[in-house]
Amino acid sequence: MAYQSSRTEDLAAAGQLLEEATSRDPSFYLAYCQLANAYDQIYFYGNDHTPRRLALAGAAVDAAKRLRPDAGETHLAAANHYYVSRDYEQARKEVTIALRKLPNDPIPILRLGYIERREGDWSNSTQHFERALELDPRNLVFLKQLAHTYSVLRLYGKNRKILDRALAIVPDDPALLVQRAAVEFDARGDIEPMREAIDAALAKDHTVGKIFVDLWYQLALCRGDAENASRAVAVMKSSDAHEEGVPYPKAWCEGVIARLRNDPAAAQAAFLDARNELGRIVEEQGDFAEGLSALGMVNAALGDKEKAIREGSRAVELLPASKDAIVGPLLLQNLALIYAWTGEKTEALRTLKKVTSMPGYLSYGLLLRHPLWSPLREEPGFQEILASLAPAAR
Numbered sequence: 118m119a120y121q122s123s124r125t126e127d128l129a130a131a132g133q134l135l136e137e138a139t140s141r142d143p144s145f146y147l148a149y150c151q152l153a154n155a156y157d158q159i160y161f162y163g164n165d166h167t168p169r170r171l172a173l174a175g176a177a178v179d180a181a182k183r184l185r186p187d188a189g190e191t192h193l194a195a196a197n198h199y200y201v202s203r204d205y206e207q208a209r210k211e212v213t214i215a216l217r218k219l220p221n222d223p224i225p226i227l228r229l230g231y232i233e234r235r236e237g238d239w240s241n242s243t244q245h246f247e248r249a250l251e252l253d254p255r256n257l258v259f260l261k262q263l264a265h266t267y268s269v270l271r272l273y274g275k276n277r278k279i280l281d282r283a284l285a286i287v288p289d290d291p292a293l294l295v296q297r298a299a300v301e302f303d304a305r306g307d308i309e310p311m312r313e314a315i316d317a318a319l320a321k322d323h324t325v326g327k328i329f330v331d332l333w334y335q336l337a338l339c340r341g342d343a344e345n346a347s348r349a350v351a352v353m354k355s356s357d358a359h360e361e362g363v364p365y366p367k368a369w370c371e372g373v374i375a376r377l378r379n380d381p382a383a384a385q386a387a388f389l390d391a392r393n394e395l396g397r398i399v400e401e402q403g404d405f406a407e408g409l410s411a412l413g414m415v416n417a418a419l420g421d422k423e424k425a426i427r428e429g430s431r432a433v434e435l436l437p438a439s440k441d442a443i444v445g446p447l448l449l450q451n452l453a454l455i456y457a458w459t460g461e462k463t464e465a466l467r468t469l470k471k472v473t474s475m476p477g478y479l480s481y482g483l484l485l486r487h488p489l490w491s492p493l494r495e496e497p498g499f500q501e502i503l504a505s506l507a508p509a510a511r
Contacts, residue, residue: 128164131155139180146184150194153177161201163362166398166405174198189218189225196228203440205232223252227259237442239270239476255286264296269443269476271506273304291318295329302336303480305508311336327352331360334370339486343377350374361444361478363407363451365414366394372418377488384418391415399428406436410448413455422459429455438475446477457492466498473502481506 135152139145156174159165178198181191196211209232215225230245246263253259260283267276280297287293295318298310315333318325326333330349337346350358350370358365372387395412402408413428429452438445450472456465472479484490484503493499 128155128159132159139177143180144184146181146188147190149177149181149184150190153181153194154197157197157201161362162356163359163364163405163407164356166362166364166402166408171202174201187218189215189222192218193225193228196225196232200228200232200235203235205236208232221252223249223256223259226252227262230262234266235441235443237438237476239266239442242266257283257286260286261296268300268303269478271303271476271480273300276300291321291325292328294318295332299332302339302482302486304482306482306485308336308340308486312340327354327357330357335483335487338373338377338488339482341377341488343374346370346374346377361407361447363411363444363447364395364398365411366391368394369411369415372415373489376418388415388418392419404435406432406448407444409435410451414451417455417458420459425455425459426461442476446472446475446479450477450479454489457490462493462496465493466496466502469493469499470502473506479506481508 132152132155135148135155138148139152142148153174156170156177160167160170160174175198178191178194181188181194185191192211192215196208196215199205199208199211209229212225212229212232215228219225226245227249230242230249233239233242233245243263243266246259246266250256250259250263260279264276264279264283267273267279277297277300280293280300284290284293284297291314295311295314298314301307301310311332315326315329315336318329326349330353334346334349334353337343337349350367353367353370355367358367358370368387368390372384372391375381375384375387392412392415395408395415398408399405399412409428410432413425413430413432416428417425429448432448433445433452436445436448438449449468453465453468453472456462456468473484481503484499484506490499
């Protein structure tokens with residue numbers, strides 16, 4: 118399962134505070150570095166994927182360069198800015214300088230792992246995450262990033278071990294407990310560990326659902342539980358429905374739930390709202406691959422076949438796996454769904470087979486149980502693809 122990495126509201130609040138800090142003290146060097154990071158994340162994760170937001174991040178990097186051009190932190194900020202622009206060559210150059218400037222700091226090593234992961238260099242990326250952990254073995258961010266890699270590689274045994282290591286540090290962390298249980302769903306299609314973890318967390322504190330709301334929502338869909346899915350959506354903030362920067366609106370989630378309830382009128386209304394919201398985003402950002410992919414999904418749900426296939430295909434052209442080994446396969450996965458929903462089952466299966474042949478979030482559990490794949494489940498070709506991800510095949 119994919120996890121949304123950043124919340125719009127938190128990053129926006131941080132950006133505002135950092136803007137105020139640099140306004141009061143224009144020499145506040147570290148604040149510029151943090152401001153660049155906040156704005157770059159807002160841009161990268163689809164919350165405000167506009168040239169203006171990227172320029173604001175760039176201005177903060179430039180301010181840091183003016184104050185301390187040779188500092189390792191400056192090169193790290195510049196590396197991150199190139200990274201979110203998917204200019205991995207320049208990002209690597211900046212990280213290499215930062216590694217020399219900050220020889221005992223694990224963060225430049227982690228950043229290098231990020232770059233290599235997006236490039237699909239899984240071996241070196243994993244080695245760099247492991248090296249960062251050697252320098253800071255109790256760092257939960259590092260542990261979660263390594264777990265992220267193992268999830269995408271479908272190395273569920275290693276994923277279990279690294280999440281168990283994190284839980285040894287924070288044994289009562291509800292989000293980690295749910296994430297650990299989700300490994301069993303992804304690997305074996307076993308719903309019960311995740312259901313038990315979510316139910317236990319909510320019973321202990323009913324407000325805690327917002328920190329694992331994406332997994333709560335996905336589990337409810339896979340159980341055919343529209344009521345629980347609605348409970349999850351009710352606590353979502355605007356960015357919680359996003360998936361690795363693919364900007365699904367909450368209305369999209371509401372439409373999927375309405376379909377689960379067999380309420381076509383409510384589904385149609387929700388999907389129309391989602392299309393209106395995504396239409397505005399794509400109009401402002403015509404080359405935003407993630408936005409086009411989400412819009413294609415909505416148009417497929419609305420039955421607009423031609424537009425859906427055009428948008429989904431264009432998204433894959435703009436951002437193939439060769440440009441981003443995390444998001445690229447997710448957009449290809451969406452295209453497979455678009456084909457499936459618009460009746461192009463042969464093309465859907467061909468595309469799906471390609472998706473499952475590469476690292477990605479699509480798992481045995483999701484293919485087995487998620488309602489979005491229902492149009493293909495009776496197809497013999499689908500069963501062959503599902504079997505390729507089955508536990509005995511991994």
